[in-house]
Structures are given as structure tokens and as C-alpha cells.
Amino acid sequence: MADKLSGYRILILETREEAQFSRLLAEQGADVLQCPMFIIHDAPDPAPIEAWIRRSIDRPFDDLVLMTGEGLRRLMKVVRRIGLEQEFITSLGATRTFARGPKPGRALREIGLEPKVTTETPTSEGVAEILKRVDLTQHRVGLQLYPDKDHGTLTNAIKAQGADVDTVLPYIYDAQAADTNIIEAIEEMANGRVDAIALTNANQVRRLIDAAESRGFDTKLREGLARTQIASVGPAVSDALRAHGLRTDIYPADDAFFMRPLISAMSIALGKTPPRATCEDRGAQSFD
Secondary structure, three states, X not given: OOOOOOOOEEEEOOOOOHHHHHHHHHHOOOEEEEOOOOEEEEOOOOHHHHHHHHHHHHOOOOEEEEOOHHHXXXXXXXXXXXXXXXXXXXXXHOOXXXXXXXXXXXXXXXXXXXXXXXXXXXXXXXXXXXXXXXXXXXXXXXXXXXXXXXXXXXXXXXXXOOOEEEXXXXXXXXXXXXXXXXXXXXXXXXXXXXXXXXXXXXXXXXXXXXXXXXXXXXXXXXXXXXXXXXXXXXXXXXXXXXXOOOOOOEOOHHHOOOHXXXXXXXXXXXXXOOOOOOOOOOOOEEOO
């Protein structure tokens, strides 16, 4: 697949794994335009995170639901700072872990562990569906949350199964800091200087639309998307696009909802037409 994306300019909105996604695309010859939707910060008050960690060590959870790989990595940053890394890893090893898709699983493997269960669909609904199949009566369930998502439905569903839910939110998003970059990216699409936009989570769709509407660029955004191939990593992203009256042009084959299958699908789809957008210098680019 090497160089199959040579000459194509691809806009990515990935925040948590931006560097990896950019590298994978660049390896295939793509000109990568990076525009993170959010800036990620540690939670401003570390006390609740530290307390949650200590509870998980003092009495390991029966079950732990990891919603994002970023969440576990942020938790590991805290446990290392407070000197409880090995104790925390040991407690996780004694816990049945549920990963919302592949990203939390990769974060677990970074510390030598494997998820007990990985959801078939990387959404909150997918997590709820998996948990319905197991007995959670009187279980203590740790639930790692992530920002900009109402987790009330999932939390209540777990409680309805007779479990005690203990939540932790280890990081926050700074959305406003990225608005200027988002508008510049919309301009690039509207001017026909982007061949494809690659969307890797549903929040990116909502963020893109919210930023455009707040700056009066909603019409220009839709004009830009009409000129640009829209690549979706999986069902959650495509559902979000559909909810806003937008289409999915490129989708991974065989329900493989990861970055590499998405890149493969993009190379096939884009290869059917010559690149419209060219850059003088190849390689990853970003908005400052």
C-alpha cells in the first residue's frame, strides 16, 4: 500500500492519537493537514482522581469499564506521580476489564495487561449491550468517563443491573482553543484544497459543526464537505454524520473499525480519481 496516497491532501481531526494517525498516512505518501478538535488537559482537580485510584487499590473493583485509551494513560500519569504504579497495575490485573473498542485495549497492553472483554461496537451503547450479558449484581464497577459525553444512560443501565458504580473523569477538553484552526480547515475544504477528511470519532462531527455555527461558517462548512470525500472510521461516526444530514463516502471494509483499515479504504477510494489538492512540500502539516 506504500505511496498509494501520494499527492492526496488529507485533513485529520484526531486529537488523542493524532501523531500516530498522521504518521500512518504520511507513510503512504499523503500530505497530512492536522487540525485537532480539542486540546486535552488533565482534570483541573486531581483529588477525585487520586481518591478513585486509592479506592481501586484498597479494594479492587469487580469490573472496570475503560471508555478511552487516553483515560487510562491519564490515570497512569497520576499513579506514577503519587508512587502507586505497581499497586494500581496489580489491582487492574485482579479486575475484569471491559474495553470500549480497541483503543483502551492498546492502553492496557502498554502496562502488560489484556482486556477481558472488548466491545464489538466502540460506543457507549456497545458497552451497555455487552454488560447486559453478564451478571453485575452487587458488583463494584469502576467506570472511566471522557468529556463532552452524557454518560447518564450508561451509568443508570449499570446501576439497574444491581451494581455500585464508581466513576472517574481523568481529563478535560479545551474546545475554544481550537476554533480558529477549525475555521481555517473549513476554508481549505471550501477552496478545494483537501481531497478527504478522515473522521475517527463522533465528537469530531459535532465539534466541527458547532465551531462552524458559532463563527457563522455553517454554510461554508457544508460547501466544503460537498467538495471533499468524507471518510468514517466506523458506525458511531457515520451515525453522527447522518444525524446532521451528511454522508459517508469512505468506510473500512469487513467492519474493521481501526485507523489502518480506514487508511486502506481511503487509498482504494481516492485512487479512483487524481488528487485535486497539491502542496509544494510533502509531509505532515498543522495549523499553528
